[in-house]
Amino acid sequence: MALLENEVLRQSGKVYLVGAGPGAADLITVRGARLLAQADVVLYDALVTPEMLELCAQAELISVGKRSGQRSTAQEAINALLVDCAFKFKTVVRLKGGDPMLFGRADEELRALEAHGIAVEIVPGITTAVAAAAATKQPLTKRGVARSVAFFTSSTGPDQPEHPALPHTDTMVQYMGGREAAATAERLLAQGRPADTPVVVVENCSRPDERIERLPLSDLARGLEAAHGPVLVMIGEALRLREHQPGLAAGAERAGRGF
Structure with a gap:
């Protein structure tokens, strides 16, 4: 004292x-x-x-x-x-x-x-989820489709369960999701989420070496290759491409699973 x-x-x-x-x-x-x-x-x-x-x-x-x-x-x-x-x-x-x-x-x-x-x-600062939504031109909420968003991480304290309960929400954003994304996808599929649920993965958001990948939830369950920077994983119907939205922006996004 x-x-x-x-x-x-x-x-x-x-x-x-x-x-x-x-x-x-x-x-x-x-x-x-x-x-x-x-x-x-x-x-x-x-x-x-x-x-x-x-x-x-x-x-x-x-x-x-x-x-x-x-x-x-x-x-x-x-x-x-x-x-x-x-x-x-x-x-x-x-x-x-x-x-x-x-x-x-x-x-x-x-x-x-x-x-x-x-x-x-x-x-306060701009959190990565908001910046990732802007980078991908993909709103996290969408009228009639998604009215709730959850930000979560699988990292836990020493006295907490290894796999805490996933949030029940329309759009899910997993921070630090590179290693844990596959386990999240498996659990969501087991809970009944459609295999074609859209997923957007963003590495090094807003930086010159930013990388964006779009894939279905079933592919995410197979895992992501090792990333070289922070990874954010966004999951939900709000992330489905719009009718006239370009699927790949030159130099910014790439197809396939080679993330």
Whole structure:
């Protein structure tokens, strides 16, 4: 308790949890870009691009990347580093891919900062699902077809079931879905979803190396080849091609299962 009181007496800076958006540097919000330009230190995720970091060239840059299946910074270490930086710098930016409040572990970082009396502000970012819908010109909702959307991930905590229940919704968007997409498709087929349910897979959304693949749910159940970047999987009737919609955009989408 004495330690906490002493830290409160020390003057701390302010921490901003800023959403970087899906990847492209020009998809960050104006507020987010302004804060990057003012930051003394920026702790950034693995999915943040070099172009995005050019917006904060004056700041000290600290990589705290977390990538599935790869060696990465433990969340507890990130929390401690944020607290430490808040007592050393006036303006601290924690730059997160997408939106901080969606699959961004914001709750854990907020708890750590609040426990030390550190002021925090959250700057939202464009979440990847919305950017993927724009990139594919495929609305996630459609009148008379889909009026509900669920964003979910198969990643679970140590005390949670390995395969949590799937959401019951018209359109499903699976974040970090590269490895888990096949299992999701198998479960949906077993639940009675039609085999020809449209699926759109987006890798590296909004980046120069973005890749898009369209396939039926039955093909997704066979699995996807290893991807080289973050993968988002969108499933549902709202994703079916419109009557005059081009099926393949040159250089952006490709047919088949070779994703």
